[in-house]
Amino acid sequence: MIPRRGYELPEEQQRELEHGRKLARWSLFWLTTIAVVMYFTMGSSQAMKTAWVEDVLSMIPPLVFLLASKREQKPPRERFPYGHYRLSALAFLAASTALAFVGLFLLYESLHTLIAGEHPTLGAMHLFGYTVWSGWLMIAALAYSVVPAVILARKKKPVAKKLHHKVLYADAAMNQADWTTGVAGILGILGVGMGFWWADSVAAGIISLDVTKDGLTHLKQSVAQLMDSQPLRIGTDEADPLDEELRQALCDLPWVEEADVRLREVGALLAGEAYLVVKDGTPDLLARLQEAARVPRGVHWRLYDVVPTVVESLEKIRHPEKGAEQGKR
């Protein structure tokens, strides 16, 4: 099997990729500082512990992005004739599974603490000669954990969209949602301060639900992509319009009677087949097919590997049984 020539991102996307990688490195740096701050302030608060685990886990997407985004671009070779473009989707599948399980475990822990009626002891911390209630420090740590996350999310989201990189987008989405963790945690600590011992476990439960939800959502998304599901527009549930755009562009070819397209997502790229019904009497079919093969890349840089093929009729493809019946007649 002769592998296809490797794919090269257009210039704009190459710049965005570098930018995205830089943002991923910054994410790892800030998340590390957050993890350290949270670790030293968390004490015996269940909410803080849960938030800390979430912060540590949220280092996985940028790490996956950094490790996979360069390797994905490697050209296809004998062993991998289709290339490596699914690398980050696969890694993300593993990561989201882990996220889902850890989230469920954290949920179990919070419920256990709540049901056991454990009153969290939030004592004092001594800083620079002052005796301070540790709750204040926890609130400060939670507030701190929110700021870099939200800022990074704002920066990463447009890059992810331009690159159409779903792992980077998921990373940005999780960072963005971190602020609900901060709010829940702060309300939990304040609740404990006001004498409601259960506020801490409830906050922990909410945070762990968020982690589980993130895990399950991305798990679903990763599984769908790896099952060659219908490409969806990034960040939504809607069908990607490129399907229709390509079909239209092919129909616009003067020698094409009808056309239909089947696409699947391969990382940020799209691959698939184009079924063409050729007008009667079209000469020089070989040249026509070569022309058709160049159309996808002209429509959009993501249409990497769309193989055109000539068919007798689209009806026969869609409803093979009917075709058999007609054949019998």
Added chain:
Amino acid sequence: MSQGWDRAPILHSVVGMQRMAVVLVVGVILAAACGIPHDPVGTMEELESRPLRVGVAESAPWAVVDEPPRGEGIGEPVPDSRVRGVEPDLVRALAESLGTPVEWHAGGESELLERLERYELDLVVGGLTRSSPWSKRVGMTTPYVKSGAGDRVSAHVWAAAPGENGFIMRLERFLEAHKDEAVVAAEKEGLAVAREARE
């Protein structure tokens, strides 16, 4: 997550976030103003109308409970005159600052800490250290003095009922103010002690 995230439910919109941030900041300020943290079981409030119930675990010279005179029963609570030691003296000073009398209860460390866990006592003292396995089950203060030398340094703490954060903060402030006295008193009893370094 990604499905529907772009449709920005109110929580994820920028305006929603900023509003939330303002609400939280105001909330924190109000909380600070009204004397947070409070006690879920209301220890500080209850102490306004009842004595401080203190468990004394025998651990000379930190805390000592004398034998009752021949012929008398153990007595519960233990009369004040029979309770001596570095930590009981400090407790007396604490009780004075709180304006409550002290009710002493004697017993083994485990038994007293179990009663503390059940909110039957307010405070347990008597050579308790930070490394105790009870640290997760009751509300221990941060260490205020350390004894021993080399490998065998013990960091001494007091124990309050779990989650009584208002009362615990009161203890912490008291111990912080009186830790030098504790060192002096312990040295008088012949212990090699040092102030717990706090950083």
